[in-house]
Amino acid sequence: xxxxxLVAAVLLGAWELYCRLSGIxxxxxxxxxxxxxxxxxxxxxxxxxxLSTAGEVAAGLAAALLFALLAAISIHLSRTxxxxxxxxxxxxxxxxxxxxxxxxxxxxxxxxxPKVAIIALVAFxxxxxxxxxxxxxxxxxxxxxxxxxxxxxxxxxWLVEAPAAIPGAFDGLRIAVVLSVIxxxxxxxxxxxxxxxxxxxxxxxxxxxxxxxxxxxxxxxLALALFGLIGLIERLLVPWARVQGSQL
Amino acid sequence: xxxxxxxxxxxxxxRRVNRSQQIEVLDSVTLSAAEGSTVAIVGPxxxxxxxxxxxxxxxxxxxxxxxxxxxxxxxxxxxxLLPWATALxxxxxxxxxxxxxRGDARDQAADWFPKLGIAGFENVRPAQLSGGMRQRVAFARxxxxxxxxxxxxxxxxxxxxxxxxxxxxxxxxxxAAGGRTALLVTHDVEEAVLLADRIIxxxxxxxxxxxxxxxxxxxxxxxxxxxxVAMRQSxxxxxxxxx
Numbered sequence: 001x002x003x004x005x006l007v008a009a010v011l012l013g014a015w016e017l018y019c020r021l022s023g024i025x026x027x028x029x030x031x032x033x034x035x036x037x038x039x040x041x042x043x044x045x046x047x048x049x050x051l052s053t054a055g056e057v058a059a060g061l062a063a064a065l066l067f068a069l070l071a072a073i074s075i076h077l078s079r080t081x082x083x084x085x086x087x088x089x090x091x092x093x094x095x096x097x098x099x100x101x102x103x104x105x106x107x108x109x110x111x112x113x114p115k116v117a118i119i120a121l122v123a124f125x126x127x128x129x130x131x132x133x134x135x136x137x138x139x140x141x142x143x144x145x146x147x148x149x150x151x152x153x154x155x156x157x158w159l160v161e162a163p164a165a166i167p168g169a170f171d172g173l174r175i176a177v178v179l180s181v182i183x184x185x186x187x188x189x190x191x192x193x194x195x196x197x198x199x200x201x202x203x204x205x206x207x208x209x210x211x212x213x214x215x216x217x218x219x220x221x222l223a224l225a226l227f228g229l230i231g232l233i234e235r236l237l238v239p240w241a242r243v244q245g246s247q248l
Numbered sequence: 249x250x251x252x253x254x255x256x257x258x259x260x261x262x263r264r265v266n267r268s269q270q271i272e273v274l275d276s277v278t279l280s281a282a283e284g285s286t287v288a289i290v291g292p293x294x295x296x297x298x299x300x301x302x303x304x305x306x307x308x309x310x311x312x313x314x315x316x317x318x319x320x321x322x323x324x325x326x327x328x329l330l331p332w333a334t335a336l337x338x339x340x341x342x343x344x345x346x347x348x349x350r351g352d353a354r355d356q357a358a359d360w361f362p363k364l365g366i367a368g369f370e371n372v373r374p375a376q377l378s379g380g381m382r383q384r385v386a387f388a389r390x391x392x393x394x395x396x397x398x399x400x401x402x403x404x405x406x407x408x409x410x411x412x413x414x415x416x417x418x419x420x421x422x423x424a425a426g427g428r429t430a431l432l433v434t435h436d437v438e439e440a441v442l443l444a445d446r447i448i449x450x451x452x453x454x455x456x457x458x459x460x461x462x463x464x465x466x467x468x469x470x471x472x473x474x475x476x477v478a479m480r481q482s483x484x485x486x487x488x489x490x491x
Contacts, residue, residue, distance in 0.1 A: 141328055142330065146345045148322065149341065149342045149393055150347075150393075155347070159344060163330070166332075238332070240331050240375065241332075
């Protein structure tokens with residue numbers, strides 16, 4: 001953690017130094033101290049933007065998780081679903097998100113709906129892939145044992161395969177939180193009245209570069225906080241797995 | 249003469265290795281285990297002991313011959329405990345697999361912990377248990393499956409020498425108390441002499457019964473008992489390892 005702060009400080013120092021030495025116009029690239037000033041000056045705007053973006057991300061992630069787990073379970077249990085549903089899910093990841101976002105706004109309007117849909121669309125896929133991977137990697141002796149003890153397919157799944165796949169679902173979720181923040185920006189830029197992505201889009205034509213950069217920093221902080229939160233929940237929910245190496 | 253819980257007569261098993269080659273694993277094996285008795289199966293490694301156990305448990309169909317056996321639960325060298333579940337939940341797994349609720353399964357499983365000397369470890373996960381403790385939990389799970397026959401396939405092979413000695417003691421007590429029929433596959437002749445009522449000695453592959461010995465030594469048996477030492481020696485000689 002301390003090392004990460006050091007790395008960030010070095011990068012910021014280099015950026016500050018570059019701005020001062022090159023004499024670059026702050027309208028092109030604001031220096032870090034100007035961004036910090038904007039963070040403070042626009043704090044109430046950024047705070048309310050953060051609140052609405054965080055709300056969209058939370059709702060989108062919840063939808064993504066629900067859909068991803070249902071999809072992973074049905075693909076794992078049914079050969080037919082693997083053959084029919086999985087290719088469609090893969091294909092969904094090739095959709096150009098900004099275009100789809102605009103189309104969804106036309107269809108669903110300016111409120112929460114299209115944002116949740118876009119965030120879920122970019123965030124569900126890593127959860128599906130990682131959960132399926134973990135399900136496939138379950139020690140095959142464990143389900144064999146439980147079946148020999150008399151359990152049917154469904155009970156075997158709930159007793160053995162589902163718990164074995166939880167760490168995999170968390171791996172996917174870690175990728176999903178980062179993607180979900182990017183998804184939120186695309187969704188807000190397609191049509192919205194608040195949020196960090198909306199503020200970035202509004203700041204650029206007004207040449208409020210420092211404000212745009214400040215909003216980006218708040219966005220990164222949101223992603224970092226969510227990433228940390230996932231790690232915390234995982235530690236509480238999956239205490240048997242050694243998850244060092246995947247956390248902050 | 250008590251009823252037989254497991255009977256194999258003239259069981260032959262051949263396995264196809266590839267298109268043109270077959271190997272004979274079991275060659276006309278005949279044996280029976282009386283209800284409530286412990287039968288040990290010893291033999292050189294790779295002779296087909298584990299295959300014989302799978303045939304006796306109905307997990308493999310013999311090529312020819314007949315198998316008449318009561319339902320069996322198997323316990324292997326790998327304990328196969330679920331890493332996320334506590335010791336109690338792991339033991340209770342046998343009952344939950346059969347459809348019991350978690351609460352009822354845990355209640356029934358809890359009775360076995362003091363009997364196997366692991367009281368107080370109910371809420372510990374497998375990673376925090378020693379190899380010997382893990383095997384006790386796996387054994388509790390096997391007993392809780394409620395089958396009249398338990399098939400033990402080298403259950404203590406992965407344990408260190410001291411844990412093995414301890415494991416024989418609790419297994420011997422549990423078998424004496426349980427009234428189950430036990431088939432014990434082991435490469436440890438001393439273990440067979442200490443635990444079994446009958447010892448089946450197999451030949452190298454294809455496995456044939458070389459000798460079926462009744463062990464008439466009073467239980468509990470001690471390793472240093474001259475009768476135990478003599479019997480162990482004579483079985484080792486049958487296996488060609490008497491020196």
